[in-house]
Amino acid sequence: MNDQLHPSTDRIEAAYALARERYALLGVDTDRALQRLAATPISLHCWQGDDVAGFEASGGELGGGLAVTGNYPGKARNADELRQDLDQAYRLIPGRHRLNLHAIYAETGGQRVERNELRPEHFAAWVDWAKANGHGLDFNPTCFSHPLAASGFTLASYDPAVRRFWIEHCIASRQIGESFGRALGTPCVTNVWIPDGFKDTPVDRRRPRELLAQSLDELFAQKIDPACNLDAVESKLFGIGSEAYVAGSHEFYLGYAITRQVLLTLDSGHFHPTETIADKISAVMAYIPELLLHVSRGVRWDSDHVVLLNDELQGIMQELVRGDYLGRTHIGLDYFDASINRVAAWAIGTRNALRALLLALLEPIDHLRTLEQAGDYTARLALLEALKSMPFGAVWDYHCLQQGVPVGMAMLDEIRAYEARVLTGRG
Numbered sequence: 001m002n003d004q005l006h007p008s009t010d011r012i013e014a015a016y017a018l019a020r021e022r023y024a025l026l027g028v029d030t031d032r033a034l035q036r037l038a039a040t041p042i043s044l045h046c047w048q049g050d051d052v053a054g055f056e057a058s059g060g061e062l063g064g065g066l067a068v069t070g071n072y073p074g075k076a077r078n079a080d081e082l083r084q085d086l087d088q089a090y091r092l093i094p095g096r097h098r099l100n101l102h103a104i105y106a107e108t109g110g111q112r113v114e115r116n117e118l119r120p121e122h123f124a125a126w127v128d129w130a131k132a133n134g135h136g137l138d139f140n141p142t143c144f145s146h147p148l149a150a151s152g153f154t155l156a157s158y159d160p161a162v163r164r165f166w167i168e169h170c171i172a173s174r175q176i177g178e179s180f181g182r183a184l185g186t187p188c189v190t191n192v193w194i195p196d197g198f199k200d201t202p203v204d205r206r207r208p209r210e211l212l213a214q215s216l217d218e219l220f221a222q223k224i225d226p227a228c229n230l231d232a233v234e235s236k237l238f239g240i241g242s243e244a245y246v247a248g249s250h251e252f253y254l255g256y257a258i259t260r261q262v263l264l265t266l267d268s269g270h271f272h273p274t275e276t277i278a279d280k281i282s283a284v285m286a287y288i289p290e291l292l293l294h295v296s297r298g299v300r301w302d303s304d305h306v307v308l309l310n311d312e313l314q315g316i317m318q319e320l321v322r323g324d325y326l327g328r329t330h331i332g333l334d335y336f337d338a339s340i341n342r343v344a345a346w347a348i349g350t351r352n353a354l355r356a357l358l359l360a361l362l363e364p365i366d367h368l369r370t371l372e373q374a375g376d377y378t379a380r381l382a383l384l385e386a387l388k389s390m391p392f393g394a395v396w397d398y399h400c401l402q403q404g405v406p407v408g409m410a411m412l413d414e415i416r417a418y419e420a421r422v423l424t425g426r427g
């Protein structure tokens with residue numbers, strides 16, 4: 001570690017003072033932007049820490065058309081290791097953030113518990129940990145990596161026994177979500193994603209969707225206090241093994257979410273490769289109560305790469321801020337990369353989501369809107385382009401300093417030290 005490579009506290013503060021002045025000239029209050037940033041939680045996806053493996057005694061192959069590539073050493077082998085890695089990741093990320101759990105991360109003390117029999121007590125250690133560390137919890141039924149999902153169908157299966165099992169699992173999951181919300185005083189978003197679809201062209205596209213709607217109505221029938229649990233449904237265009245048809249497509253779930261007034265989940269990797277979700281936000285928000293985002297990055301397909309600070313991510317965050325949707329949006333991440341240090345993957349991706357959000361919060365949006373309404377597109381373009389070279393980095397560094405997390409590349413020093421101290425010993 002070479003301290004000379006990293007800026008000193010007084011240099012970071014001096015740079016911030018200058019940046020603040022520059023933004024103030026545009027009418028942007030950087031202190032207020034940082035307050036809003038600090039108040040926005042991101043839900044970290046637990047599954048980046050162990051390549052979506054989970055802790056089931058019978059833990060089999062990753063299914064549902066999901067694929068994790070890479071074998072970087074140090075993957076978490078149990079819940080204690082996963083929490084230890086998460087603690088390290090949170091120490092690198094400014095602000096207080098949530099954790100998004102999947103049902104396969106239950107702790108059943110070595111006992112085999114079927115997924116339709118999972119209960120809140122199987123997540124007691126997660127709740128204790130969340131409470132002790134100020135994390136809200138979110139949840140997902142795991143409708144893949146299971147013999148009853150091996151046909152490629154779950155809630156939309158033609159087999160009533162298969163549907164029944166997954167309906168029961170989703171009901172159990174909502175109750176677990178409710179228990180999280182009650183224990184932690186912040187609603188749990190329970191997100192239903194299923195892999196159901198056909199590899200090759202089906203002749204009946206209608207029936208699986210009818211079955212899916214029926215299953216969903218059944219599993220959502222029990223009303224749960226929205227202060228404890230919020231239900232979300234996640235669409236997908238295609239998966240590995242469901243290239244020709246996915247029952248839970250975007251149109252299907254958009255209609256479902258609107259008519260049932262549940263949350264819609266937009267995963268940025270679940271659309272055509274050139275289709276981005278930023279423009280969808282203001283359209284769907286006209287009709288749905290709240291939104292769940294799975295911020296991801298597809299490369300050629302839904303490959304779930306670590307999110308970068310790129311135009312796509314900025315477009316999403318700009319929409320949330322410009323449209324004033326932050327209060328109705330739950331921001332979650334969804335990627336899994338096993339080819340790099342997994343703690344770094346969490347930290348880099350989450351910091352990028354926050355950096356994109358900060359960039360959006362630093363826009364003089366009222367002024368931009370006035371220009372647009374006046375038809376002054378010349379000034380709108382000039383200002384938007386000028387914003388790109390404003391000293392945003394100084395504001396971000398100051399935020400990290402204030403929040404007690406490493407600034408810039410100092411983050412990597414901590415990751416390397418953790419790797420040497422903890423991860424390499426895992427064999």
Ligand code: RNT
Pocket residue numbers: 047052066140193234236267294302334
């Ligand atoms: C799959 C969906 C889903 C999963 C997680 C593990 O394509 O994106 O959200 O990635 O539930």
Ligand code: ZN
Pocket residue numbers: 193234267294334
């Ligand atoms: Zn997703």
